[in-house]
Amino acid sequence: MRVSIGCDHIVTEVKNHLVKYLENKGHEVVDNGTFDKKRTHYPIYGKKTAEKVTLGEADLGVVICGTGVGISISANKVKGARAALVGDIETARYAKENLNANIIAMGGRIVGVGLMENIMDVFLETEYNKTPEKEEIIKKIDILGGNEEQSNNENFFDEFMEKWDRGEYHD
Amino acid sequence: MKIVIGSDLKGFKLKELIKMHLVQLGYEVKDLTPLKGNNYYDATLKVAEYIQANKEDKGIMIDEYGVGPFMIANKLKGIICANLFDEHSARMTRSHNNTNMVTIGSGIVGDRLAEKIVETFAAANYDGGRHQIRVDMLNKMC
Numbered sequence: 001m002r003v004s005i006g007c008d009h010i011v012t013e014v015k016n017h018l019v020k021y022l023e024n025k026g027h028e029v030v031d032n033g034t035f036d037k038k039r040t041h042y043p044i045y046g047k048k049t050a051e052k053v054t055l056g057e058a059d060l061g062v063v064i065c066g067t068g069v070g071i072s073i074s075a076n077k078v079k080g081a082r083a084a085l086v087g088d089i090e091t092a093r094y095a096k097e098n099l100n101a102n103i104i105a106m107g108g109r110i111v112g113v114g115l116m117e118n119i120m121d122v123f124l125e126t127e128y129n130k131t132p133e134k135e136e137i138i139k140k141i142d143i144l145g146g147n148e149e150q151s152n153n154e155n156f157f158d159e160f161m162e163k164w165d166r167g168e169y170h171d
Numbered sequence: 172m173k174i175v176i177g178s179d180l181k182g183f184k185l186k187e188l189i190k191m192h193l194v195q196l197g198y199e200v201k202d203l204t205p206l207k208g209n210n211y212y213d214a215t216l217k218v219a220e221y222i223q224a225n226k227e228d229k230g231i232m233i234d235e236y237g238v239g240p241f242m243i244a245n246k247l248k249g250i251i252c253a254n255l256f257d258e259h260s261a262r263m264t265r266s267h268n269n270t271n272m273v274t275i276g277s278g279i280v281g282d283r284l285a286e287k288i289v290e291t292f293a294a295a296n297y298d299g300g301r302h303q304i305r306v307d308m309l310n311k312m313c
Contacts, residue, residue: 039301043308067260069253070268070305076245077312083245084238085254091279095238110260137239140212144246145313156311160304171300 001124004058006032006049008042008065011108014116015064021117022062027124030058041164044157046074051152053102054080061103062120072105079146082138087111092123100128100138173228174293177204177218178277179211182233185277185285189231192286198293215240215274219247222271230272231289237276244272248313251306256280258291265295269306 003022007015012034022029032048034040042065049071052058061083065071068085075083083103084095087110095101104123106116128134150156163169174193178186186204193200203217211234218230226249232240237254244252252272253264256279264270273292275285 041305041308043305043312047312066267067253067263069260069264069270070309072241073245073251073253073268073309074312076242077309082242085241086238087256088279091236091238091276094236099239099242101238101242107260110257137212141239141242141246144243145248146246147311147313150312157308160307160311164304169301169304171298 001060002028002030002058003124004030004032004049004052004061006045006061006063006071007034007108008045008071009034009037009040010066011064012037014108014113017113018062018064018116018120022120025121041157042071043074046071047078047150047156050075050078050081050083050103054078055152060124063103063105064108066107066109068105068107068110072103075103075105077145079148079151080142082141086119089115089119089122092119093126096123096126097129098134099141100134173199173201173225174231175201175203175218175221175228176231176233177202177209177214178233179209179214180207181235182211182277183207185275185282186233188282189233189285189289193289193293196290196293211239212243215243219244219250219252219272223247223249226271229293232272232274233277234274235276235278237274237279240274244274246313249310251309255288255292256284258284258287261288261291262295265292266298267302269297269302
């Protein structure tokens with residue numbers, strides 16, 4: 001399978017571990033970064049990772065940040081993305097089987113590495129069990145939201161990056 | 172800050188428990204699905220649309236797994252929703268992501284843990300500062 005993966009700077013080493021794990025299992029991995037520990041912003045990587053899936057360049061996606069929350073929200077805000085934030089295997093299975101979830105999200109500071117590996121395995125292996133009722137709810141999720149201008153637009157966040165560079169976002 | 176809460180049938184019992192817990196803690200709680208029989212799609216939209224119109228308030232949505240409502244809510248403009256199953260994430264997501272809504276799976280999270288998660292979430296505050304760039308990015312996405 002072709003798996004798109006992304007993370008923020010808090011959990012880069014966890015993501016690198018998961019990339020190796022997936023490759024050892026025979027999957028082709030598209031690594032969207034981030035690639036180091038330099039402070040960056042999770043929506044950049046959530047959006048990139050999700051768009052690889054929604055635009056058909058990858059089959060499924062994996063996103064991680066500290067809690068998994070921020071990056072999974074950004075992935076979900078991509079049109080056609082259905083990201084499930086999970087901390088256990090059963091929820092991952094349910095999300096794939098019933099909602100045909102196309103992205104799995106976990107907190108790199110919340111879930112242990114063994115459980116993360118197992119969650120990814122089950123997420124990739126579980127098949128969507130298609131029924132008219134499930135198709136109906138998925139259709140109703142897919143029509144919601146998603147700013148059309150953002151699709152595959154690398155400059156979508158530029159206005160905020162410029163503000164950041166000017167030092168306007170400070171603690 | 173008011174807390175609005177909703178559930179489908181499978182989340183109804185936990186919703187009632189959480190409502191009582193928050194009221195005992197002194198929060199003003201508004202139940203948007205007081206009767207059984209809502210499906211999670213419609214119940215989630217009720218909670219999320221309320222938060223869109225009342226930006227100071229926080230929303231909670233309960234169904235069996237939390238993931239369906241999490242997908243639905245985050246598709247809506249201005250909604251930043253976390254599916255929660257531990258107290259640490261409850262505090263961190265409030266302080267870093269400016270989360271305005273949470274989902275909990277009644278089939279996944281036990282009663283006592285669910286109470287502590289919402290208690291922690293309700294008491295935490297947003298840090299702002301450097302975190303705001305990420306929140307601005309999310310809100311531009313939808």
